[in-house]
Amino acid sequence: MHSYSLIAPAKINLYLEIIGNRPDGYHELAMILQSIGLADKIDVRSISTDTIRVHCNHPQVPTDKSNLAYRAAELMVRQFPEAFAQYGGVEISINKQIPVAAGLAGGSTNAAAVLVGIDLLWKLGLTQSELEELGGTLGSDVPFCVAGGTAIATGRGEQLSPLPSLDNIYVVLGKYRSLEVSTAWAYKTYREQFGNSYIRDNDNLAKRANAVHSGAIVKAVFKKDAKEIAQKLHNDLERVVLPAYPQVLQLREVFANKEGVLGTMMSGSGPTVFALLESQQQAELVLLQVREAILDEDLELFVTRTITHGIKVASSV
Secondary structure, three states: OOOEEEEEEEEEEEEEEEEEEOOOOHHHEEEEEEEEEEEEEEEEEEEEEOEEEEOOOOOOOOOOOHHHHHHHHHHHHHOHHHHHHHHOOEEEEEEEOOOOOOOHHHHHHHHHHHHHHHHHHHOOOHHHHHHHHHOOOOOOOOHHHHHHEEEEEOOOEEEEEEOOOOOOOEEEEEOOOOOOOOOOHHHHHHHHHHHHHOOHHHHHHHHHHHHHHOOHHHHHHHHHHHHHHHOOOOOOOOHHHHHHOOOHHHHHHHHOOOOOEEEEEEEEOOOOOOEEEHHHHHHHHHHHHHHHHOOOEEEEEEEEEEEOOOOOEEEEE
């Protein structure tokens, strides 16, 4: 029997712009995605039966076909039936450290880790771009989670253009354990409220999406200037989530008022809010100050940093 342990990092959005509707019913997006050190650990192991089994240490995470990691294994079984026949089934153990339903791509990064793990278990020799392409059929964030680092994401988020990697910008994350924001609700509500401002024709949609490549935040990323990046943070979904979820708005305001915070924003469709800082010491101080300012045991806070990689093999047996 063989097994691989993989590190599956979370991601934050440094930039999220909703440009218009796509023919497939999704939104045309322009985003900048960033891997962070907060990560789940995924063990992928060959088993002698021809089944897929998923275990997780977090009670809220399903272990059936509704779990994206399970669906990633199913995809590999369908795509590579001969390897499945040769090597047998897989057992997937998820050690959850990334908050659930948080806008941090926790499910997507687990799926990405399963794709990478099964590729190694079954000795398929897939390239990173082949793994990304498979991931894109599972969810918009999965290709980025395979690649990691810093990247522009366009289309529905699956078309990636790597940027110079940002490392050692410190990040404080805040998320209320019991609070979830539906991604589908956030995008649907945005469409209802702001759809009249969408770009209508496909040529202009593509032009506007490509404009992010020469935008101010990308220039700041090329300079690796944390202060400038923090000043250019942008997330269109804040326009619908913050008014509907006062706790998220309050958390964002508390972060914004703390000394040393370069910038703060909600990640993805929320409800996680993050703040960028220049040092670990400042980040840990801000965490303590936010803990004192919001006396709510439901609020989880984490200190992490930007990292330069996606899925990584920790060990193999």
